[in-house]
Amino acid sequence: MPLAAARALITAAAVEHRAIAAFDAITLEHVQAVVEGAESVGSPVIIQVSESVVQYYDGRLLPLARAAAETARAAAVPVALHLDRVRRTALLAQAAHCGFSSIMYDAARLPYAENVAVTRDAAQWAHEQNLWIEADAAAVPAGAATRPEPGGGPAAARAFVAATGVDALTVPLGARPDRRLLARLRTALDVPLVLRDTAGATAGELGLAAAEGISKVTVGTGLDIAMTGAVRARLAVDDITDPRVYLREGRRAMTATVAGFIRALDSRLPAGA
Template identity: 45%
Template sequence: MPLVPTAELVDRARAAGGGVAAFNVITLEHAEAIAAGAEAAGVPAILQVSENAVRFHGGLVAIAAAARSVAQASSAELSLHLDHVVSEGLLKAAQHTGFSSVMFDASKLPYGENVKATAAAVRWGHARGIWVEAELGRVGGKAGEAPLDAHAPGVRTDPVEASTYVAETGVDALAVAVGSTHAMVERTAALDHGLIARLRDAVPVPLVLHGSSGVPDEEIARAVAAGMVKINVGTALNTAFTGAVRDWLDANPAGVDPRKYLVPAREGMAGTVERFLRVVAG
């Protein structure tokens, strides 16, 4: 099936009062698992490649081509999203590699610099038909960062500041800090659902939840009901992948053919994708 623009999937989910899940692609097996999970659930999904994954592969071209080929061969409605982009060079590579959307991450910058950099990214993206997401607040757990308490003062996104930020930058979607953290391997995060509702009322654009791997199913469902639209999942796929590989190697210590353990790894991720999609879709 042809790629579907991220904007279309997000707008459709928002209009229906639901959500759409976005899953991180690190390897070819991740992309295949996301497509298989979406086909099994019968709902759309977003394949997203982060700047960290691009760095791991030594560039964007190969992993973008793999994700694009998998998505186009699938019967599910799938889009490609470039996630947590910091470098201008990677931002500008989006238009040539099949990505219809980018999350431009200037969240580490002081507020004024964040606004300036994000507004420039939005102007560049909109001139080329690219949907742009940004982040306000501090969703901890990113690679290379010190641990961050998601409930510490000043961490969560302020609705008044969010309203101003969206107006000043022109972003199409806003990732907000409401109690989740990147890279959680246990699903124990408690979200601030009142804050989600206030943010929904404060800004005219869809809200994005990062760090959803650590959020229990019921919390995700409540978050979508309160106004979250795009739900990002990454670590949960890696947990399923690595767990399946460990189990196979423990049972087959003499095994050397990676296909033997990549099959259960891919199947485990596909099951995880399907489950998240059913929760997010409602």
Template identity: 50%
Template sequence: MPLVSTGELVSAAAAESRGIAAFNVITLEHAEAIAAGAERAGAPAILQISENAVKFHGGKLAAIAAAASAVARASTAPLALHLDHVVSADLLRAAADEGFSSVMFDASKLPYDENVKATADAVRRCHERGLWIEAELGKVGGKDGEPPLDAHAPGVRTAPSEAAAYVADTGVDALAVAVGSSHAMTRRTASLDHTLIADLRHAVPVPLVLHGSSGVPDEEIRRAVAAGMVKINVGTALNTAFTGAVRAFLEADPSTVDPRKYLAPAREAMAGTVAGFLRTIRA
């Protein structure tokens, strides 16, 4: 099936008051698992490659982008390709050339005024290339080895009035907000602020994005979508499934040297995780 644009999938989900899941791709097995899980659940999904994943591949975007794109095109599920948490200007420029329909530009660590300026410039450049663009306001935390943030600490969560001004001043197509989740959580214990999600939904005219969804329990995700969250990002949960399957296989058979023996169950474990999240998000 031809690649679908991220904007199309997110807009369709928002129009129907449902969620759309975006899953992080690190290896070819991740991409294959996401496609298999989407087919199993009968649902569309977004394959997203982060700047950190590109760094893992030696800073070269083309190969992993081509692999993810090829997997998506061979799938019977509607799938999109998204470049996530981009800081590098060079990587931002490369997105359209490598088949991405969307980018998440991350200036969230900058002071507010600098975030607005940098993001508005990124929006202009992305829209000139036909790219849909997401940005972040607030502090989700947990990336690059950072400890998870206290979701109730001052200045952590996204303020609706500031979000409205930010969207108006930058022109972003979607907004990632801080409402109680954190990146890199390996236990699903996050408690979201559903009142804040609803307030943000009414304050901004663009779809809301939940980062750090791996640490959010199923019922919290369902409530978040009902309150107005649209794009649901999942990464660590796939890695937890992958690593758990590899570890279990090698503990049972430590003499194995053929990586296909343990990558197959690892890929299957990720596919099951993908299907589970998709069913939850679309329930």
């Protein structure tokens, strides 16, 4: 089927009080596992390629992006491609030509005023290219908040969204988000919220976050842990040199992990689907 648009998947999830799982892909095995895991539970999914992964491939985005796009087009479920944690303008400019329907522009390292300015420029460019854009609230100042909060609290997060024009906001709430803060953010903002740093979160905690307003959950290390563990286990018992053997084990482990995360984020799916 055609590549899905991240905008459509995320907004539909927001309306239905569930979350779309977005998985970081490093290798072709990651890409295959994400699609196979999503197919196994009959759910849409997002494949993410981060700037750090592009750097791993010597700055070349197209080879992995093209492989991901072709795998996604052959999938039995809707799959969208997302370019994540972009800092370099040169990489940003490639997104619209490589099958991506959304980007996450990361200027959180910059002083607040500069963060707003460059993120606003990135959002304007993205919208001209018909791309959905996320940004990070981490650098939003706390202002009059009485205690430190991720993104400086709901009022500051709302001001950041208004000033930049982004379509979704990454909220650094950690794997176990503060339910009261999440509720306040959801009330204050009219854009979908994206949760990162899910390592260590239980299925129940992720499901609760989805039910209470998170519309997209990014999963990174969960797949890497699954793959590395499976490869180590196979090499510990077999003296093999054919990478197809142990990489197949790694892919199977990642596929099961993908299915587990998706089930946790979508209450419509049976626990054992």
